[in-house]
Amino acid sequence: MISFIVRRLGWMLVTLWVVFSISFFLMRAVPGGPYSAERTLEPEIEANIKKQYRLDLPVYQQYLLKMRDMVTGNLGASMKKDFTVNRLMREGLPVSAALGLLALAIAFTVGLIAGIVSAVFRGSAGDIMLMSVATIGIALPNFVVAGFAIILFVFTLQWLPAAGWGSLGQLVLPALCLGAPYAAYVARIARTGMLDVLSQDHIRTARAKGLSPVTVVAKHALPTALLPVVSFLGPAVAGILTGSPVIEQIFAIPGLGWHFVQAAVDRDYPIAMGLVLLYTTLLYSMNLIVDLLYGVLDPRVEWE
Amino acid sequence: MSPRSALALLILVGILGGVVAIVRMGQLPPADFTFNNDTEIESLDPAVVTGQPEGRIIDELYEGLVRLGPKERKPLPGVAERWDISDDGLTYTFHLRRDAKWNNGEPVTAEDYVYSMRRFLDPLTLAEYAYQAWYLKNAKRYSRAARGVEPGDPVEVELFEPPEGALPHARGEVLRGELVKIETDAGASEEDLEDPEQFTKRRTFVVSIGDTERRFRVGEANTADGAETCNQLMLDFGEVGFRAIDDHTIETVLESPTPYWLNLLGFYPLYPVNQTCVETHGPLQWTKSENLVTNGPYQLEFRRLRDRIRLRKNPHYWNRDNVAIETIDALAVQSLTTSFNLYETGKVDWITKVAPLISRELFVADPPRNDFNPDAQFGTYFYNFNTTRKPFDDPRVRQALVMALDRREIVSTACAGELTAQSMTPPGLPDYEPPECEGTNLERAKELLAEAGYPNGTGFPKIEILYNYEQQHQTIAELIRKQWRRGLGINVATRNEEWGTYLSSVRQLNYDVARRAWIGDYLDPITFLDMFVTGGENNNTGWGDPEYDKLIADAKSEADPTARLELLTEAERMLMRELPVMPVYYYVSRSMVAPHVFGWYNNLEDRHPLWALSIDRSAKGPNDFMSSEPVREITLGTPGQREGDE
Numbered sequence: 001m002i003s004f005i006v007r008r009l010g011w012m013l014v015t016l017w018v019v020f021s022i023s024f025f026l027m028r029a030v031p032g033g034p035y036s037a038e039r040t041l042e043p044e045i046e047a048n049i050k051k052q053y054r055l056d057l058p059v060y061q062q063y064l065l066k067m068r069d070m071v072t073g074n075l076g077a078s079m080k081k082d083f084t085v086n087r088l089m090r091e092g093l094p095v096s097a098a099l100g101l102l103a104l105a106i107a108f109t110v111g112l113i114a115g116i117v118s119a120v121f122r123g124s125a126g127d128i129m130l131m132s133v134a135t136i137g138i139a140l141p142n143f144v145v146a147g148f149a150i151i152l153f154v155f156t157l158q159w160l161p162a163a164g165w166g167s168l169g170q171l172v173l174p175a176l177c178l179g180a181p182y183a184a185y186v187a188r189i190a191r192t193g194m195l196d197v198l199s200q201d202h203i204r205t206a207r208a209k210g211l212s213p214v215t216v217v218a219k220h221a222l223p224t225a226l227l228p229v230v231s232f233l234g235p236a237v238a239g240i241l242t243g244s245p246v247i248e249q250i251f252a253i254p255g256l257g258w259h260f261v262q263a264a265v266d267r268d269y270p271i272a273m274g275l276v277l278l279y280t281t282l283l284y285s286m287n288l289i290v291d292l293l294y295g296v297l298d299p300r301v302e303w304e
Numbered sequence: 305m306s307p308r309s310a311l312a313l314l315i316l317v318g319i320l321g322g323v324v325a326i327v328r329m330g331q332l333p334p335a336d337f338t339f340n341n342d343t344e345i346e347s348l349d350p351a352v353v354t355g356q357p358e359g360r361i362i363d364e365l366y367e368g369l370v371r372l373g374p375k376e377r378k379p380l381p382g383v384a385e386r387w388d389i390s391d392d393g394l395t396y397t398f399h400l401r402r403d404a405k406w407n408n409g410e411p412v413t414a415e416d417y418v419y420s421m422r423r424f425l426d427p428l429t430l431a432e433y434a435y436q437a438w439y440l441k442n443a444k445r446y447s448r449a450a451r452g453v454e455p456g457d458p459v460e461v462e463l464f465e466p467p468e469g470a471l472p473h474a475r476g477e478v479l480r481g482e483l484v485k486i487e488t489d490a491g492a493s494e495e496d497l498e499d500p501e502q503f504t505k506r507r508t509f510v511v512s513i514g515d516t517e518r519r520f521r522v523g524e525a526n527t528a529d530g531a532e533t534c535n536q537l538m539l540d541f542g543e544v545g546f547r548a549i550d551d552h553t554i555e556t557v558l559e560s561p562t563p564y565w566l567n568l569l570g571f572y573p574l575y576p577v578n579q580t581c582v583e584t585h586g587p588l589q590w591t592k593s594e595n596l597v598t599n600g601p602y603q604l605e606f607r608r609l610r611d612r613i614r615l616r617k618n619p620h621y622w623n624r625d626n627v628a629i630e631t632i633d634a635l636a637v638q639s640l641t642t643s644f645n646l647y648e649t650g651k652v653d654w655i656t657k658v659a660p661l662i663s664r665e666l667f668v669a670d671p672p673r674n675d676f677n678p679d680a681q682f683g684t685y686f687y688n689f690n691t692t693r694k695p696f697d698d699p700r701v702r703q704a705l706v707m708a709l710d711r712r713e714i715v716s717t718a719c720a721g722e723l724t725a726q727s728m729t730p731p732g733l734p735d736y737e738p739p740e741c742e743g744t745n746l747e748r749a750k751e752l753l754a755e756a757g758y759p760n761g762t763g764f765p766k767i768e769i770l771y772n773y774e775q776q777h778q779t780i781a782e783l784i785r786k787q788w789r790r791g792l793g794i795n796v797a798t799r800n801e802e803w804g805t806y807l808s809s810v811r812q813l814n815y816d817v818a819r820r821a822w823i824g825d826y827l828d829p830i831t832f833l834d835m836f837v838t839g840g841e842n843n844n845t846g847w848g849d850p851e852y853d854k855l856i857a858d859a860k861s862e863a864d865p866t867a868r869l870e871l872l873t874e875a876e877r878m879l880m881r882e883l884p885v886m887p888v889y890y891y892v893s894r895s896m897v898a899p900h901v902f903g904w905y906n907n908l909e910d911r912h913p914l915w916a917l918s919i920d921r922s923a924k925g926p927n928d929f930m931s932s933e934p935v936r937e938i939t940l941g942t943p944g945q946r947e948g949d950e
Contacts, residue, residue, distance in 0.1 A: 033808075088609055265803055
């Protein structure tokens with residue numbers, strides 16, 4: 001298992017390097033630059049800006065210097081604003097993480113329960129209702145859900161604050177909206193997985209031995225049914241990460257997401273690069289955790 | 305419970321615990337006054353920023369020689385308690401008040417202003433707005449560093465290393481002398497010598513310092529034949545018309561009489577920074593809340609990225625007794641809808657703009673809103689014609705296109721209360737009535753197009769409207785396309801680009817017709833008109849006319865205000881005849897201000913000092929915002945209404 005992890009971490013470095021190189025050249029291929037402003041700059045100022053950000057050097061030198069910075073953990077400072085990328089991550093990452101974790105927790109708790117219930121009571125009115133809600137949930141983008149949720153919970157019922165950061169109440173709506181589509185996916189996957197397991201021989205045997213329905217479902221069926229759900233964890237984390245810019249903007253959450261979007265618009269290369277690499281690391285680690293969990297849940301899987 | 309499910313439970317509890325802990329770190333007591341500042345600001349360094357959101361904060365943190373009042377934006381005594389102006393309008397002498405202090409308790413002196421002005425003009429500060437101070441004698445030459453000097457000039461040579469005993473981030477040691485000559489490199493081509501960005505790379509500067517002649521090359525990796533390297537070479541700052549006469553007196557000397565010079569001194573780029581603070585902490589660090597030293601009505605308590613900036617009343621401010629609000633929060637909420645939601649739920653007391661869709665509702669709200677009172681603003685939304693391309697090189701074609709435009713349909717369909725524009729300079733200035741271009745006249749437009757060789761649009765090439773992607777720009781571009789096609793029978797396409805790409809397309813004249821907008825920096829027509837001089841940096845139309853250039857140049861050196869405005873009127877009349885641009889509408893400010901906020905006035909600049917605000921929750925009746933007379937009547941047209949409709 002140790003060698004498996006070490007090998008995977010080695011591949012992670014290769015992945016990071018590839019992502020870094022592609023992003024580096026893509027960013028420079030886009031027209032415009034960080035110093036483009038609506039007003040044209042004086043040539044002296046433009047030359048000094050280019051010098052400060054090394055944009056006056058040939059691209060290959062910029063690339064090598066930038067790579068050296070990345071390796072030494074120096075992510076640089078924003079080209080547009082007066083803070084470093086490290087400060088931005090220090091302030092934004094915990095916020096985004098809190099939002100993402102809560103959204104994931106909601107997605108998996110709600111999704112799992114709904115999926116299991118509708119599998120066990122297959123064909124009942126409850127099953128049809130749950131699965132209809134799930135289908136709608138998958139079809140609706142999170143900002144549409146957010147719009148309805150704000151009208152309902154903020155303006156009609158007046159239960160929750162409209163936006164902002166600093167209390168749990170302010171986090172409920174964004175986490176719910178961010179997690180909702182994934183809860184729907186999880187529900188459908190869990191239902192399919194559960195139905196699959198429930199029709200197998202060992203479950204019939206367990207039932208025949210006279211075990212209670214709860215024990216059969218929870219102890220004998222659930223671990224196997226969980227496998228497809230766990231493998232969905234990877235894509236779900238990816239989706240929640242990329243979905244958070246929209247939600248963070250709608251609910252004015254000071255996380256990383258909006259920085260990411262704005263950095264692309266502003267051609268703020270250091271911020272964009274820092275966040276691309278951070279997201280790559282996060283996604284890669286999540287996939288690694290998923291693979292490890294697989295082995296824990298399913299004794300048939302071996303770490304190769 | 306099995307160990308496995310216990311572990312799962314433990315992880316779940318851990319996650320939720322972590323979430324709660326992170327949220328708790330973000331908890332805050334509310335501020336006395338909260339407003340939405342629209343975005344994360346770029347910096348708290350007054351010299352380098354150019355945006356309105358930055359201005360709103362910097363206006364409170366720092367104070368210039370004068371400050372501008374909340375209502376008419378007239379210059380009031382700031383750190384200067386009074387000033388004298390010479391008869392020729394060129395020399396201003398400012399007398400600084402003795403009780404002006406930085407928020408660390410130290411006095412604000414004339415030297416602080418001289419330091420800040422030099423820093424502001426220095427091209428290494430990267431101040432985009434440096435040209436706002438070019439009205440000072442020799443300031444432009446100073447800003448151009450090596451490009452601004454000629455043999456015989458007194459110059460300053462900045463070395464790389466700071467002098468001994470200086471603060472860690474101080475400027476390099478400065479040698480002063482006289483420029484003897486500039487040698488150009490032997491091998492350099494004509495083209496390289498012309499290129500302003502290559503200027504210093506191709507030249508050696510010979511300077512006599514004391515009794516010796518020394519040779520300097522500018523830039524680090526730039527040594528040749530025994531010359532010394534230096535960081536910068538520029539005109540001696542002593543030549544610039546900004547000097548301290550003593551600790552409490554400053555004299556400014558201008559290039560030409562500038563009636564709005566006092567207003568500019570109240571504009572944030574010209575505010576003073578604290579030398580010790582800047583040079584001790586250095587870039588990125590000195591503007592942090594734990595380091596920042598400022599001299600304005602408020603001081604920075606903290607700044608949370610993309611969340612908020614909290615300001616607290618400065619206990620050392622000279623006029624502290626007249627600052628009513630103790631703490632202010634400036635939120636960085638970018639979405640207009642979210643901003644409105646926060647306002648409607650009472651979390652915010654002032655939002656600076658409302659989305660057009662929502663403001664349409666606010667106009668017709670019943671009962672009428674007591675917190676919404678749009679008013680004219682000093683900005684114009686217009687289209688550029690690329691006059692270097694056919695068919696736009698023919699003024700008749702431009703006139704025809706302008707006359708085929710139905711502005712009423714645009715503002716009634718795509719906007720909410722904006723005013724149709726037929727001039728570059730928005731109306732509302734006290735002594736200036738902007739000349740207008742022709743209004744909608746389809747018959748005449750068709751005639752002009754026929755005269756230009758395109759009767760009924762036959763033979764007219766397919767043209768393209770460029771805009772940066774935003775819903776409203778798209779709607780307007782589509783409307784204009786429809787109007788031109790309907791009225792003139794010509795083929796029009798639209799193209800949208802993302803902001804950065806759009807900017808470079810416009811700058812490189814890589815378009816036919818492009819959307820643009822301009823908000824005046826100060827209340828004077830010249831901020832709109834001097835854009836269009838031949839080769840002007842923000843001209844971007846390829847248009848130019850020596851006669852126009854002369855009118856603008858004459859206006860700049862004219863001492864008599866009436867004659868000056870006449871020259872500008874003449875220039876704008878010419879611009880509106882030649883039409884390298886097509887004015888579409890004038891901007892309208894759309895703030896919402898809570899009824900308990902007093903001291904907030906609509907004004908043409910749409911700038912609102914926070915030090916003038918106060919809060920009275922028990923007050924009955926309208927506040928200053930609602931009771932002020934609008935500069936112009938703002939109404940919401942019927943959607944789809946066209947020119948000539950009732």
